[in-house]
Structures are given as structure tokens and as C-alpha cells.
Amino acid sequence: MKAKTLQKDKVNIITLGCSKNLVDSEVLSGQLKANDIDVAHENEQLDHNIVVINTCGFIDKAKEESINTILEQVDLKKRGKLDKVYVTGCLSERYRGDLESEIPGVDAWFGTMELPLILKKFEADYKAELLGERFLSTPQHYAYLKISEGCNRTCSFCAIPLMRGGHISRPMEDLVKEAENLVKGGVKEIMLIAQELTYYGLDLYKKRSLADLLNKLADIEGLEWIRLHYAYPNKFPMEVLEVMRDRKNICNYLDMPLQHSSDNMLKAMKRQSTRKEMEELIVAIRETNPGICLRTTLITGFPGETLEDVEDVKDFLIKNRFDRVGIFQYSHEENTSAYEFEDNIPAAEKQRRAQEIMEVQQEISLEKNMEKIGQTLRVLIDKKEAGRYLGRTEFDSVEVDNEVVIHSKKKLPIGEFVNVKITKAYDYDLEGEVV
Known part of the structure; x- marks a missing residue:
């Protein structure tokens, strides 16, 4: 109970970072509601007395935003506007020891897989029967579906395995049940997310099982769109493309982060692919699924990246003409294998390179959009x-x-x-x- 007013507790969940964090927050909200605890997401009414911050620890900017948000909420607590501040998510998982001593105003810190421990703070029980039932923070017509947790890849720049652990697939029947519940609630579009979609099923079924999962999801009546995010190019399961082509409610859309095109950079990043192999995969994807929308993300400013490497990326974009491209500037993350390299490219130069690459993509995007006039x-x-x-x-x-x-x-x-x-x-x- 809130000591000063005897009003019932109300919890506000603040989510930072990616859609995978958003799903975690939605699951927490659903559990709190099932325990008869009033909860809101990004509460604009400001009538809450407890805050849970679900943090991101992926790159420098995300970490800075997370820390600033924690400090803002702790300050509100100091001024009597809040009773409790709890912190969970990737930043908390990765830096809990340091943060506990640096920000003593936080009442408790939790890792990425400690939902039951968070609930204990509210004297609430984890309800296993709520499997797949979430309190959506998205508009009612679309939702994310997290099909696995963690990652077994060893990309040299990436700290996600440090925060999320190894790859763990969710059972197919659980995912189908969750998707069915979402559709019953009015969801028309489901976006499949994971650290690495194409690895799905290897741990549970001893084979890559994304195609099987897609077929089962596509059978759900009322599910209009299924969208695939975060596929990995190495050993891509080609049968997925045939399912995408044959099932009408699977969007002709694939998000496949490639990170770079220069073989030197791909090797340094431990990406397990060459430019030639990636281009052969792109051709195969487009042959199987004509008209597919390909989205990728790239990293610029990785240690040792030369101007020739940047030109390679621009040439790669011009040749392969992706529909959608996003660019990250390299963030030097401790305990990754790339941390052994000198972060030798200044921030301003990283930004300049990113802008130069995006200008190439901007022209491609306009040309592709112009083709749609009249359609x-x-x-x-x-x-x-x-x-x-x-x-x-x-x-x-x-x-x-x-x-x-x-x-x-x-x-x-x-x-x-x-x-x-x-x-x-x-x-x-x-x-x-x-x-």
C-alpha cells in the first residue's frame, strides 16, 4: 500500500530498446494484472507510485538513455513523487554490480530472465497458465511474437549473448497458442522476432524448424499478416522461402541484417559469410520470391574499417538494391571479442560514413518508390x-x-x-x- 495516501499501488512500466524488450514488458504487465495489480505502460496520467524500467544495454546511446531514465525516476522518488523504482532488462543484467553502487536510489535490480523475482516484490505469483497472454502496449491490430531467447552466434561486435545468454527456442505449441490468443484479441499482424530467427528449433527439434512454425502460424484463422524479422544469412534454411511464397498471409518481406559487405570486415566481425555468399543468397531469395522486400542493417566505423571498405558497402547497395536499409555506428562494447581491437575511428567520422552510405540508399529507395506510382x-x-x-x-x-x-x-x-x-x-x- 502507498503509505501517504493509502491508495492502491499503480505500476508504470517504461520500456527502452528493442521490440524484444517490449514483449518482456507486456508479459510482466499481463502477470501483474492477473494478480490484480494496477499497471500501465508509459503512463501519461502520472498517477502511479511505482516504476519498473526495462533497460537496453546494446550500444552506447542505448545505455546512456537507460541510465538517464533511471536517474530521472530516482530523482522523482527523492522528491516524493514515487515510492519505488525497480530496474530490469539488458543494462541491469550486464552492469548490475556497478550500477547498484553508483545509483543507490534504485530499490531493486533484476536481470533479463528474472520475471518471477520481480513479481515477488509485488507479493504476486507467477501464473504459468497465462502462457501467451500479454497486456499489449502496441495498437490492438499488431503485435510482436518472440519465438526464442538468446543467441549462439559469436559476432565480434555483439554483447547480446552476454545479456541474454545462449539460444533457447520456445516450443511450437506455445507459440501457436499465444498467436491464437493475440488474434482473438483483435491482432491482424504478427511480427516474429528473435535474436536469430533461422536458428529456431535446433535445440528443441534437432533441426531448423522455422518453416514448420510458419506453416502452423499461417493456419490460424484471422491472422492476416506474418512478418519475419532478424534472419541470419549463414546456413539460411531455404525451405522458409517456399513457405513464404506459398502461404498468402506471410508477408513477402524479410529482415536480414548483413552488417557489412567487405570480406575484411565480415571476417573481423566473425560473420561466417563472404560477400559472394551473401549475394548468391540474395539472388536465390529473389528467384524464389519475386517482388520480395529485403531489409538489412549495416555497421559502419568498425575498428580497422578503411575508406575502401566503405566504398565496398556503397557498391554492394547499388548492385543489390535493398528495399530498406538501416545503419548503426559501431559501439565499442567491453567483453566482446572486438573490444580487443583499437576503436580507431572517431565518432564524427563514423557518422560521416553512415550518412554517405545512407545517401546512396536514399536514391535507391526513391527509385523503388517511384515504381509504385499507379499501383x-x-x-x-x-x-x-x-x-x-x-x-x-x-x-x-x-x-x-x-x-x-x-x-x-x-x-x-x-x-x-x-x-x-x-x-x-x-x-x-x-x-x-x-x-
């Missing part, structure tokens, strides 16, 4: 903003990809599909009218 596309309406509707095609994921801007005097229902004729194209967005 009629199926669009999922996400929201209304500033008097216009914003939606997405099957070729666009939430927040990271293009949007379709729709001007309509007629009211369009949020979370429903409409057919839109594309009339204008921009670098990263489209504009159209409802047919």
Missing part, C-alpha cells in the same frame, strides 16, 4: 495523425520502414485493410487515395 496496394491503417491517415503495405514493418500517407474525407477504421492507389512517392514514404 493499387493493400494497406493496413495504423493511425490518424494531423488530419491524415498513416498505413503500411506488406513491404513495411512498424516504425522502421515506409508509411503510406492517405488523405480521405471518409472515415477509415484503424486496424483495418483498405486498397490504396499510389499517387506520389518520396524518399521513404508513399502517398495515395483509397480505391
Whole structure:
């Protein structure tokens, strides 16, 4: 109970970082609600007295944001605005020992896999029967589905295995049940996420089982879109492409972070692929799934990266013409194998290289968008903003990809599909009218 007012506790969960963290927060919210504890996500009413911060520890900027958020909440507690501040997630998992001494105002720290311990702080029980039941913080029509935890890859730049541990697949029947519950709640689009999708099933079923899982999910009545995020190119299970092609509710979309194209950098990053192998895979993907939208992410400024390596990336983009590209600037992370290298490229130069590469992609993106003028596309309406509707095609994921801007005097229902004729194209967005 809140001592000063005797009001019932209300918990606000603040989520930082990736969609995988968001799912963890949604699971925590569902468990708290099932224990009759009032909970909100990113509460704007400011009527809560307890805060749980789900942190990110992936790269420097994310760590800085997490620490600043913790300090802000601790300050609110000092000023009597909060009773308790709890911290969980990747930053807490990775740096708990240091953080406990540096920020004593936090009431408790938890790692990434300690949900039952968090619940104990609220005198709440972990309810196993709630499997797959979450309190969604996304709009009702889409949700993320985390199919595994952790990662067995050894990429030299990546600290995720330090925070999330080795790869653990979730049983197929649990995932299907969770997806069915989401669809019953109004979800039309499910985005599959993991540290590494294509590894799914190796631990449980002794084979890569993503294709089998996709078939089972595609059978769920009312599930309109299934989207694949974070696939790894090495030993890519090609049967996945055939399932994507044959099942109509699997989006013709694949997010496959490649990180670089220069063989020197790929070797230093321990990516287990060469540029030639990646390009052969890209050709095979497009041959099996014509018209597929390929998204990738790249890293610039890795130790030892030369200007020739940057030119290699630009050439790679021009040759392979990805639909969507994101770029990270290298972050020097302790306890990764790349930490042994000298972080010898200044931050300003990393940023310059990233900008130079994105300018190449910007032209490609505009050219690809221009090709869509005159086409009629199926669009999922996400929201209304500033008097216009914003939606997405099957070729666009939430927040990271293009949007379709729709001007309509007629009211369009949020979370429903409409057919839109594309009339204008921009670098990263489209504009159209409802047919």
C-alpha cells in the first residue's frame, strides 16, 4: 500500500530498446494484472507510485538513455513523487554490480530472465497458465511474437549473448497458442522476432524448424499478416522461402541484417559469410520470391574499417538494391571479442560514413518508390495523425520502414485493410487515395 495516501499501488512500466524488450514488458504487465495489480505502460496520467524500467544495454546511446531514465525516476522518488523504482532488462543484467553502487536510489535490480523475482516484490505469483497472454502496449491490430531467447552466434561486435545468454527456442505449441490468443484479441499482424530467427528449433527439434512454425502460424484463422524479422544469412534454411511464397498471409518481406559487405570486415566481425555468399543468397531469395522486400542493417566505423571498405558497402547497395536499409555506428562494447581491437575511428567520422552510405540508399529507395506510382496496394491503417491517415503495405514493418500517407474525407477504421492507389512517392514514404 502507498503509505501517504493509502491508495492502491499503480505500476508504470517504461520500456527502452528493442521490440524484444517490449514483449518482456507486456508479459510482466499481463502477470501483474492477473494478480490484480494496477499497471500501465508509459503512463501519461502520472498517477502511479511505482516504476519498473526495462533497460537496453546494446550500444552506447542505448545505455546512456537507460541510465538517464533511471536517474530521472530516482530523482522523482527523492522528491516524493514515487515510492519505488525497480530496474530490469539488458543494462541491469550486464552492469548490475556497478550500477547498484553508483545509483543507490534504485530499490531493486533484476536481470533479463528474472520475471518471477520481480513479481515477488509485488507479493504476486507467477501464473504459468497465462502462457501467451500479454497486456499489449502496441495498437490492438499488431503485435510482436518472440519465438526464442538468446543467441549462439559469436559476432565480434555483439554483447547480446552476454545479456541474454545462449539460444533457447520456445516450443511450437506455445507459440501457436499465444498467436491464437493475440488474434482473438483483435491482432491482424504478427511480427516474429528473435535474436536469430533461422536458428529456431535446433535445440528443441534437432533441426531448423522455422518453416514448420510458419506453416502452423499461417493456419490460424484471422491472422492476416506474418512478418519475419532478424534472419541470419549463414546456413539460411531455404525451405522458409517456399513457405513464404506459398502461404498468402506471410508477408513477402524479410529482415536480414548483413552488417557489412567487405570480406575484411565480415571476417573481423566473425560473420561466417563472404560477400559472394551473401549475394548468391540474395539472388536465390529473389528467384524464389519475386517482388520480395529485403531489409538489412549495416555497421559502419568498425575498428580497422578503411575508406575502401566503405566504398565496398556503397557498391554492394547499388548492385543489390535493398528495399530498406538501416545503419548503426559501431559501439565499442567491453567483453566482446572486438573490444580487443583499437576503436580507431572517431565518432564524427563514423557518422560521416553512415550518412554517405545512407545517401546512396536514399536514391535507391526513391527509385523503388517511384515504381509504385499507379499501383493499387493493400494497406493496413495504423493511425490518424494531423488530419491524415498513416498505413503500411506488406513491404513495411512498424516504425522502421515506409508509411503510406492517405488523405480521405471518409472515415477509415484503424486496424483495418483498405486498397490504396499510389499517387506520389518520396524518399521513404508513399502517398495515395483509397480505391
